[in-house]
Amino acid sequence: MKKYGNIYFIGIGGIGMSALARYFKFKGCNVSGYDRTPSGLTGELESEGISVHYEDNPDFVPGTPEDTLVVYTPAIPKDMRELVYATEHGYKVLKRSRVLGEIAEGQRCLAVAGTHGKTTTSTLLAHIFESSGEGCSAFLGGISKNYGSNLLMSENDIVVAEADEFDRSFLQLHPETAVITAMDADHLDIYSDQAHVKEAFRAFASQVSGTLIAKYGLEIRPEDTGAKILRYAYDDLRADFHAENLRKDECGYFTFDLVHPGGAVRDCRVGVPGWVNVENGIAAASIALDFGIAPEKIKEALAKFSGVRRRFDIHFNRPGHAYIDDYAHHPAEIAAAVSSIRDIFQGRKLTAVFQPHLYTRTRDFAPDFADALSKVDRLILLDIYPAREEPIPGVTSEIIFDRAGLSDKVLIRKEELMETLEREDIDTLVTFGAGNIDRYVGEITEMMQRRYGK
Numbered sequence: 052m053k054k055y056g057n058i059y060f061i062g063i064g065g066i067g068m069s070a071l072a073r074y075f076k077f078k079g080c081n082v083s084g085y086d087r088t089p090s091g092l093t094g095e096l097e098s099e100g101i102s103v104h105y106e107d108n109p110d111f112v113p114g115t116p117e118d119t120l121v122v123y124t125p126a127i128p129k130d131m132r133e134l135v136y137a138t139e140h141g142y143k144v145l146k147r148s149r150v151l152g153e154i155a156e157g158q159r160c161l162a163v164a165g166t167h168g169k170t171t172t173s174t175l176l177a178h179i180f181e182s183s184g185e186g187c188s189a190f191l192g193g194i195s196k197n198y199g200s201n202l203l204m205s206e207n208d209i210v211v212a213e214a215d216e217f218d219r220s221f222l223q224l225h226p227e228t229a230v231i232t233a234m235d236a237d238h239l240d241i242y243s244d245q246a247h248v249k250e251a252f253r254a255f256a257s258q259v260s261g262t263l264i265a266k267y268g269l270e271i272r273p274e275d276t277g278a279k280i281l282r283y284a285y286d287d288l289r290a291d292f293h294a295e296n297l298r299k300d301e302c303g304y305f306t307f308d309l310v311h312p313g314g315a316v317r318d319c320r321v322g323v324p325g326w327v328n329v330e331n332g333i334a335a336a337s338i339a340l341d342f343g344i345a346p347e348k349i350k351e352a353l354a355k356f357s358g359v360r361r362r363f364d365i366h367f368n369r370p371g372h373a374y375i376d377d378y379a380h381h382p383a384e385i386a387a388a389v390s391s392i393r394d395i396f397q398g399r400k401l402t403a404v405f406q407p408h409l410y411t412r413t414r415d416f417a418p419d420f421a422d423a424l425s426k427v428d429r430l431i432l433l434d435i436y437p438a439r440e441e442p443i444p445g446v447t448s449e450i451i452f453d454r455a456g457l458s459d460k461v462l463i464r465k466e467e468l469m470e471t472l473e474r475e476d477i478d479t480l481v482t483f484g485a486g487n488i489d490r491y492v493g494e495i496t497e498m499m500q501r502r503y504g505k
Contacts, residue, residue, distance in 0.1 A: 055143075057114040060084030061134055062124035063103055064093040066201055067147055067215065070190045071122060072101055073202040074154070083113060085133055091489075092194075109136035116141040122150050125218045126439040148215065151190055152223030155210045161187075161338055162224050164214035164255055165232025165266075166248070167384040168331055172232055173213040174359045175335035177203050180211065182352035183344050187211050193378070194360035217241065219251055227261045228341060230283070230334050234269055235383050240411040240440075264292070264337045281312070283337045285330040292337040294319075294329055302368075303395030305329045309336055309350075316346040322356040325363055325391035332356075361489060363388060367499040373399075373479045374499050376492045380408040380485035382419035389426045392481060399479045403427040404468065406484030407435045407451065410443040414450075421454035427481075430460040431471060436486025469494060477502075 058075040060068050063084030069092050076082045076099065083102040086093050093103045104111050109132055113119055121137040121144045128134075137144050145153075163173035170192040177189035178197055186205035192213040194201050203211075214221035214229065217238050234252045236245035249270060256263055256271055259278040265271040267284035284290035286297060294307040295315070303324030309316040321332040336349050358364060367374040373396060379385045385405070392401060405424060407413045413420070413435055424430050432452050452462045463471055468491060472480075482488055482495065 053120075053143075055080065055118055055120040057081045057083075057119040059113055059119055059121045059137075060123075061121065061131065061137075062086060062127045062147075063096065063101070064088075064090050065124050065126065065147075066092070066192050066194075067151070067190070067213070068122070068124050069093075069096055070201040071147060071150055072096060073099070073200065074188075074190070074204070076101055077202075077204055081113065083111070085111060107132045109133050112137055112142070116143070119143075120145065120150075122147055125220075128439065146218075146220070148218070148220030148223040151212060151220075152225075154190075155212055155224055155226075158208045158210045160210045160212055160224060160226040161342070162212045162214040162221070162226035162229040162259075163232065163334070163338075164216065164221050164229060164252065166216060166235040166237045167379075167381055167387070168232035168327075168334070169213050169215075170378070171328065171331045171359050171362045172230060172334045173211055175332055175353070175356055176338055177211040178356050179335060179339045179344060179349055179352040180209065182355055183339075183348035185209065185344060191359075193362055196357040196360055197355070214255065216248070216251060216255075221255050222251070222258070224255075225258045225260065227259075228338055229255070229259045229263050229278075230338055231256065231263070231265045231269060231271065232331075232334055233266065233383065235381065236415075237381055237412070239415045240409075262338075262341050264334070264341065266334070267293075281337065281341070283333050285326065285333065292333050292340070294333060297329070299394070303391075309333060309346075311337070311340050311346075313340070314346075316350050319350050319353055321353050323358040323363065324365070324395050326394055327387050327391045328358075328363065361492075363391065366492065366496040367503070369503050372477060372499060372503040374477075374495060375479075375481045376489065376495075377481060377483055378485055379483045380412070382416050382423045385420070385423040385483055386426070388481065388483070389423065392479065393426075396479045400429070401427045401479045401481065402429040402431065402475070402477060404431040404433065404472075404480070404482045404484075404488070405451075406433040406465065406482075406486045406488040407448055408485040409438055410435055410440050410446045413448070414443060414446045417450040418454055420451045421456065424451070425456040427457070428459060430455055430457060431468070432460065432462045433465045433468065433484075433488070436484065436488075438486065469498070472498065
């Protein structure tokens with residue numbers, strides 16, 4: 052990639068965009084950008100010396116077309132004034148995925164793809180490489196709690212990348228090794244149906260040059276890729292990588308033997324609770340083992356893993372009372388998270404707060420959302436977070452609410468959430484969603500501490 056003095060990000064507050072912004076800042080470029088609203092992440096970028104503004108104004112586009120690269124996210128409307136200005140005035144304008152692809156080109160790219168599970172798995176993988184002393188550069192879709200960032204930097208040529216299927220972004224990557232965690236129907240505004248989702252994942256698989264490790268049961272065939280295909284699973288003995296001799300303690304942490312083609316790593320333990328994190332740990336460990344990281348180093352790293360912000364993120368846990376925040380915004384993710392919570396907090400009353408994300412996703416999966424959320428004891432449902440979309444007639448949170456098969460449920464506006472929670476005697480609480488529900492995490496945690504003790 053040509054070296055530019057200025058890198059300007061349109062949508063800089065996005066998790067993938069902010070990782071690239073931090074990368075170019077590390078490389079010595081003048082980095083700045085626009086986002087629609089301030090957030091904790093934009094505040095962190097500003098504290099790191101990156102200028103961020105919140106007004107769509109072409110005057111903020113820096114430099115000249117010769118010395119400035121403009122990077123944008125496809126979540127930005129095509130008629131956004133700054134994007135139009137940059138395009139019409141001859142600036143080099145690239146999508147985020149294209150830039151990540153160019154950074155990874157010519158390096159040893161280890162990619163994690165999947166409609167869910169990819170953020171925790173890629174963060175675990177990067178942590179294994181860091182903890183083992185091998186090191187890597189990593190572009191993550193969440194904030195690692197071990198490192199306080201979504202970017203890791205190294206002088207070697209190993210790049211860990213979260214491969215995002217949205218807008219077919221992951222087709223910009225040509226990994227040496229990759230994991231595919233799931234190929235569920237999602238982003239149907241892009242793909243129209245699950246058949247096209249699977250087609251895109253097979254196209255991604257065809258770009259893997261070395262080893263492709265797919266979750267057991269996924270429809271990835273030898274004719275889909277020239278890479279060696281291996282399989283992983285939570286506890287299915289038919290998979291090349293799987294867990295055996297699983298033991299769960301009273302806090303939901305699992306100890307297990309990690310079986311792999313070369314033998315077994317005894318008594319592994321992931322540093323965050325829940326069976327879903329065992330599965331993510333096996334996926335990450337499978338790449339590390341295939342790469343050649345020593346099994347004992349992998350075992351040590353799994354135990355030291357602190358998790359990812361907003362991924363099964365336990366903020367409060369006292370006898371009789373707990374609060375978890377989770378980014379889940381797809382029915383399969385919610386179902387897996389509820390299953391893990393039930394497994395950890397057995398016999399407890401589970402209250403779920405869910406903020407649906409996107410009108411199209413709500414429309415396409417309303418029955419599936421209702422089914423997943425019917426597995427909780429009490430449901431507090433919020434209005435849809437629109438993100439990049441305009442409203443769709445007849446599509447509101449009510450189409451989930453009306454289908455949810457539990458009697459203890461309420462539909463409220465986001466602004467009523469804290470008042471609603473203050474009136475409740477909370478046992479186990481989880482907040483779900485990919486919108487701006489995370490703005491309430493601190494307030495909810497403080498409420499739990501005030502009511503149930505620090």
